[in-house]
Amino acid sequence: MAREIRLNAFAMNCVGHMSPGLWTHPRDRSSDYNRLPHWLDLARTLERGRFDGLFLADVLGVYDVYGGTADAALRHAAQVPVNDPLLLVPAMAAVTTHLGFGVTSTLSYEPPFPFARRMSTLDHLTDGRIGWNIVTGYLDSAARAAGRERQTSHDDRYDVADDYMELVYKLWEGSWDDDAVLRDRARGIFTDPAKVRRVRHDGPHFKLDAIHLAEPSPQRTPVLYQAGSSPRGRAFAGEHAECVFISGPSAKVIAPRVAALRSAVRAAGRDPESVLIFSMMTVILGHTDAEAEARHEEYRRHVSHEGALALMSGWTGVDFSTYDLDQQVRHVENDAGRTAMDNVSRADPDRVWTVREVAEHIGIGGIGPLVVGGPERVADAIEGWVEETGVDGLNLCYAVLPESFEDVVELLVPELTRRGRYKSDYQPGTLREKLFGEGRARLTAPHPAVAHRQAGF
Numbered sequence: 207m208a209r210e211i212r213l214n215a216f217a218m219n220c221v222g223h224m225s226p227g228l229w230t231h232p233r234d235r236s237s238d239y240n241r242l243p244h245w246l247d248l249a250r251t252l253e254r255g256r257f258d259g260l261f262l263a264d265v266l267g268v269y270d271v272y273g274g275t276a277d278a279a280l281r282h283a284a285q286v287p288v289n290d291p292l293l294l295v296p297a298m299a300a301v302t303t304h305l306g307f308g309v310t311s312t313l314s315y316e317p318p319f320p321f322a323r324r325m326s327t328l329d330h331l332t333d334g335r336i337g338w339n340i341v342t343g344y345l346d347s348a349a350r351a352a353g354r355e356r357q358t359s360h361d362d363r364y365d366v367a368d369d370y371m372e373l374v375y376k377l378w379e380g381s382w383d384d385d386a387v388l389r390d391r392a393r394g395i396f397t398d399p400a401k402v403r404r405v406r407h408d409g410p411h412f413k414l415d416a417i418h419l420a421e422p423s424p425q426r427t428p429v430l431y432q433a434g435s436s437p438r439g440r441a442f443a444g445e446h447a448e449c450v451f452i453s454g455p456s457a458k459v460i461a462p463r464v465a466a467l468r469s470a471v472r473a474a475g476r477d478p479e480s481v482l483i484f485s486m487m488t489v490i491l492g493h494t495d496a497e498a499e500a501r502h503e504e505y506r507r508h509v510s511h512e513g514a515l516a517l518m519s520g521w522t523g524v525d526f527s528t529y530d531l532d533q534q535v536r537h538v539e540n541d542a543g544r545t546a547m548d549n550v551s552r553a554d555p556d557r558v559w560t561v562r563e564v565a566e567h568i569g570i571g572g573i574g575p576l577v578v579g580g581p582e583r584v585a586d587a588i589e590g591w592v593e594e595t596g597v598d599g600l601n602l603c604y605a606v607l608p609e610s611f612e613d614v615v616e617l618l619v620p621e622l623t624r625r626g627r628y629k630s631d632y633q634p635g636t637l638r639e640k641l642f643g644e645g646r647a648r649l650t651a652p653h654p655a656v657a658h659r660q661a662g663f
């Protein structure tokens with residue numbers, strides 16, 4: 207049987223997420239992001255479609271590169287207002303049994319000790335269904351919000367991240383033995399102090415002397431996701447990631463990134479096939495190709511080009527308001543994300559992008575490809591994409607929420623299942639077991655986290 211194709215849903219605790227302006231569509235409900243029923247319904251829908259997980263993006267700053275102000279982002283709700291993603295998780299976990307939750311936390315602005323406890327808490331409350339998308343940020347506005355002048359330079363951010371990871375591994379994996387908690391009512395002992403160790407960390411960026419405050423959770427370390435594709439980002443992923451999110455406009459751009467990522471995993475001494483790679487995609491479905499195409503046209507009328515360029519300016523650190531719409535995009539390198547710029551400047555030498563084309567492309571589903579059609583056409587495109595790129599699955603953006611995901615569940619999932627490319631049931635166990643197999647609730651060697659375990663567990 208051909209390899210299973212995995213699906214993640216990509217969303218954010220904000221309006222419109224990757225489809226700026228689409229919140230104005232009469233059927234879009236993404237502006238209900240601040241109401242819990244909105245998220246509970248979405249979680250139930252995704253579990254009905256046997257999605258592996260809901261991946262929640264996050265930023266800790268505003269997109270204020272475009273025109274030098276946050277006005278365009280605010281006007282078009284380009285990822286602002288944005289609420290905390292972590293706080294949605296327990297509520298969604300309470301109405302689901304299997305769905306995983308990959309939450310983004312920007313380690314540049316989250317002190318590691320309370321963050322490690324927050325993730326352990328979520329791992330407990332979800333019965334081991336939590337994952338962490340490790341990001342270092344790309345917005346100077348986030349650095350200023352944290353009282354800094356500007357963000358740490360691009361590659362140095364990943365050095366800070368390495369130190370952060372070592373510290374949180376020690377807390378999650380090394381502080382408490384599995385049998386430390388006795389809950390022994392007869393003897394009146396809750397925890398055996400001999401089985402809890404102080405963690406000492408004296409790294410280049412972080413220092414700590416403490417015991418982890420949470421008892422061991424089902425997975426201990428959350429499932430580790432990563433999303434940077436620059437050479438330094440890849441090296442970091444090679445070392446730490448269990449799943450990687452990538453994005454790019456075409457298979458031609460994505461395929462070499464997948465290969466480079468797997469090489470980075472090999473260079474870090476790990477099995478390249480042991481890392482699951484998800485690439486971003488948006489699908490617009492209908493019962494027939496014609497119905498889907500009509501829907502696409504209808505959606506397109508709601509795209510905010512200014513909102514799209516506000517996003518692109520934030521991702522790349524380049525003010526797109528200074529360009530003429532018909533000007534070609536040229537490559538610039540700075541301390542924002544590197545891959546977003548590469549996608550439209552040099553990743554595909556045969557494709558020249560104008561600013562207008564960038565705005566139109568990003569307007570529905572960000573920089574990933576957009577596939578429009580009935581279930582068969584879309585399933586064909588997905589099978590072709592997986593074949594050409596070597597990815598393990600897709601990170602599906604929505605155009606209109608929840609319609610886009612409901613269509614995937616009703617129309618695409620049955621088609622992929624019929625073709626033997628999609629699971630007919632969830633695996634039991636934690637998120638890590640669902641992704642990597644039974645008995646794999648915890649990280650295994652040679653992942654670097656394992657080195658921080660003490661003898662005895």
Ligand SMILES: Cc1cc2nc3c(=O)[nH]c(=O)nc-3n(C[C@H](O)[C@H](O)[C@H](O)COP(=O)(O)O)c2cc1C
Nearest residue numbers: 263264310341433434435436439451453543544545
């Ligand atoms: C699918 C995908 C999702 C991402 N989600 C987030 C996010 O939620 N928050 C964030 O700060 N960065 C996010 N990023 C950006 C990456 O973390 C990283 O900053 C960016 O890819 C640039 O890194 P690079 O220069 O190493 O490629 C995402 C990237 C991709 C491809």
